[in-house]
Amino acid sequence: MLAVHLISFFFSKLQEDPTKKVDRFLHAMRLHDDQLIDISARFQAEMKKGLSAESSAAAAVKMLPTHVRSTPDGSEKGQFLALDLGGSKFKVLQVKVREGMGVRKGGVEMEEKIYPISKELLNGRAPELFDHVSESLKDFLRVKNISLEKKHPLAFTFSFPCEQTRLDKGLLLSWSKNCRARGLQGKDVVQALREAIDRTGGMDIEVLAMVNDTVATMMTCGFDDQYCDVGLIIGTGTNACYMEELRHVDLVEGDEGRMCVNTEWGGFGDNGALNDYITEFDQDVDATSINPGKQIFEKMVSGMYLGELVRLVVLKMTKLGQLFDGLVSDALMTKGKITTAHVAAMEE
Numbered sequence: 234m235l236a237v238h239l240i241s242f243f244f245s246k247l248q249e250d251p252t253k254k255v256d257r258f259l260h261a262m263r264l265h266d267d268q269l270i271d272i273s274a275r276f277q278a279e280m281k282k283g284l285s286a287e288s289s290a291a292a293a294v295k296m297l298p299t300h301v302r303s304t305p306d307g308s309e310k311g312q313f314l315a316l317d318l319g320g321s322k323f324k325v326l327q328v329k330v331r332e333g334m335g336v337r338k339g340g341v342e343m344e345e346k347i348y349p350i351s352k353e354l355l356n357g358r359a360p361e362l363f364d365h366v367s368e369s370l371k372d373f374l375r376v377k378n379i380s381l382e383k384k385h386p387l388a389f390t391f392s393f394p395c396e397q398t399r400l401d402k403g404l405l406l407s408w409s410k411n412c413r414a415r416g417l418q419g420k421d422v423v424q425a426l427r428e429a430i431d432r433t434g435g436m437d438i439e440v441l442a443m444v445n446d447t448v449a450t451m452m453t454c455g456f457d458d459q460y461c462d463v464g465l466i467i468g469t470g471t472n473a474c475y476m477e478e479l480r481h482v483d484l485v486e487g488d489e490g491r492m493c494v495n496t497e498w499g500g501f502g503d504n505g506a507l508n509d510y511i512t513e514f515d516q517d518v519d520a521t522s523i524n525p526g527k528q529i530f531e532k533m534v535s536g537m538y539l540g541e542l543v544r545l546v547v548l549k550m551t552k553l554g555q556l557f558d559g560l561v562s563d564a565l566m567t568k569g570k571i572t573t574a575h576v577a578a579m580e581e
């Protein structure tokens with residue numbers, strides 16, 4: 234009798250719909266509401282550590298003051314240049330803001346040009362990377378017929394963690410994502426840009442501000458909705474900023490008003506806070522990255538890593554015989570062969 238039961242059990246397994254096997258495999262990696270609530274409580278505890286003077290130096294979620302003290306109120310106007318470095322594309326932009334109107338109403342006009350950056354530049358020496366940035370800026374001025382004689386204000390969106398003491402001064406704390414240009418860590422990024430602009434020559438540029446991409450996003454949305462107090466990026470990397478009451482920001486003097494805080498939440502988990510949620514696939518992605526042990530949360534969710542995570546899961550399932558009749562192709566064995574763009578295309 235028992236034998237019959239066993240045989241019919243195994244038989245039912247053989248007949249099983251393959252998608253069920255996939256579901257069962259993935260089930261263990263699904264997060265339930267109580268786990269999400271737990272993760273959010275842990276995140277809040279890390280935010281507090283980052284804001285407090287006693288614990289901020291060692292905090293995994295850095296909670297960096299940005300020295301941006303307000304969001305747009307409609308009184309802004311003018312024309313300026315902008316650089317956007319640190320996502321999947323490097324861009325130079327010209328931005329025109331007309332007073333009292335929102336982005337959607339056409340009050341903010343932007344023209345942009347993407348300038349490719351080679352892997353060699355991203356992994357080479359920082360001065361050469363910044364020379365490329367500044368030469369691209371000069372090319373943009375020429376292409377768009379913008380006067381080289383006139384002085385132009387410029388804002389720099391630099392999407393890496395920086396310790397800012399002023400709006401136009403920020404020391405690079407560490408590289409992340411796909412960049413690790415040598416010689417900039419611990420140095421002032423605005424100064425490095427100004428020096429490169431001087432080396433290029435022939436332009437009159439005043440670098441007024443440097444902001445993280447989350448801050449730039451929050452400010453841009455602020456033109457449409459003055460109550461927009463959060464900026465959030467899920468792109469190549471992931472991060473968020475928000476307007477915090479100044480009295481909660483220990484590292485900046487004063488209690489009145491608010492300041493935008495760049496959370497750098499990509500580093501959540503760097504101190505082990507997420508260890509019991511990390512899968513073997515997350516561990517593999519981290520171990521083979523350019524910065525093992527760093528940006529743990531970012532590596533679990535963002536665009537630079539999602540494709541590789543999917544490859545590792547599919548590879549494991551294939552090896553277990555749950556997919557492709559157990560046949561592992563060379564491509565599936567190759568790191569980086571599945572990108573997030575592929576995953577997005579499959580989803581569509």
Ligand code: GLC
Pocket residue numbers: 319320391392393394409410445446447466468469470471472473497499531
């Ligand atoms: C990385 C950077 C962070 C940036 C984010 C999104 O996490 O450290 O500064 O905001 O990527 O681009």
